[in-house]
Amino acid sequence: MAEPAGITEDDSPVVPVFFLSDSTGISAETMGNALLIQFPDTRFERTLFPFITTVEEARRVVAILDEAMEGPVTPLVFTTAADDTVRAELARTKAPIIDFFDIHMSRVEQILGLRGLHEAARLHGVGDIRSYNNRMAAVEFTIEHDDGQSVRSLEKADVILIAPSRCGKTPTSMYLALQHGLFVANYPLVDEDLEQADLPGLLRSHEERCVGLTTTVERLSRIRNERRPSSRYASVEQCRWELRRAGELYAAHRVPVIDSSSRSVEEMATLIVQIVTKNRKKAQT
Known part of the structure; x- marks a missing residue:
């Protein structure tokens, strides 16, 4: 029934x-x-x-x-x-x-003591054309620099997210661009990078703008298994090694770290905006 x-x-x-x-x-x-x-x-x-x-x-x-x-x-x-x-x-x-x-x-x-306009689409529309254009430029930059696809004009990035594959770099990058107008690049830390003691070469001159993402071994393995079932890439051992080495890199270079396993994209974005704001203030002093 x-x-x-x-x-x-x-x-x-x-x-x-x-x-x-x-x-x-x-x-x-x-x-x-x-x-x-x-x-x-x-x-x-x-x-x-x-x-x-x-x-x-x-x-x-x-x-x-x-x-x-x-x-x-x-x-x-x-x-x-x-x-x-x-x-x-x-x-x-x-x-x-x-x-x-x-x-x-x-x-x-x-x-x-004033009456507002009471007009639709003032917040998410194109009422503020400069703000809108900035957000669209940020989205274009972020798409171009997704997953290490491009290193062109990397110096324009407000923040560079680094992490092993499937730790949440792309959705967080896009949210930051669309909602906050930030120019975001993200770079996947692969085995070759994680075997080194230093950050990848193209990131070394931008170290102060890097933010590292991490997650739990169980969560990373589960997400990777959805993409490549029963592969070495998705194995618990591989995930544990990558996250451990990434953590050591973050610590060695004092890269701020955000755990994506227990936070929403919105929460992560808010933390990253705070980091970017702090870095901008430091650069101005």
Whole structure:
């Protein structure tokens, strides 16, 4: 017999969650998930409705939300819609809404004694063309310098991530470029590099901008086995040796180290931004 909607096989409720936005929805998801993560034993079914830019689109979403209200579990609705007409239409839903824009914007306006623009796409759009172009240039640089593919203009890198293969260099690099506008290069430490006492030659003149990533032997072996099952590359012995040698290199050259086994990409990026900021301040003194 089919399970009732909103109930899993173990009878724990699944809470429908909707993220609404008149832009990309990144802000709604980020702020909403920051709250949901505080409920680790609750299961959520997430749905994103981005680019709700007209009253008609808002009405269509409201119909979906009202239908969800007829289910066994009350849904959660997070919205960051900035356009007043869209927000007013979304507010007609029977579902309870957590309106981040209204909560925070009204308070900011009260403190400043000014009214904000209430325009969509100001944060993740191209409203600040210089910032947007910088981020796109950072993304292009980071793609070109992924996994040691290029050493051209390496001196332009804000940070160089180094680590054995599959320690999280690429996703972290791309996040730093897209979200923080950093020019990031990443370099894989292969056996030949790890057998040496010094950093690879092309990194020696950029040592102060290197950040090392590491992980656990078990996690690295598991990830590598998904790519190359039962290979030497994925063996516990090989992973243990690579991580040990990488750790010794980091220590010998005082390279800051971040463990990717217990941190999200966002957390790692935040730590790296702090390192980059510290290095920039040191260079200015």
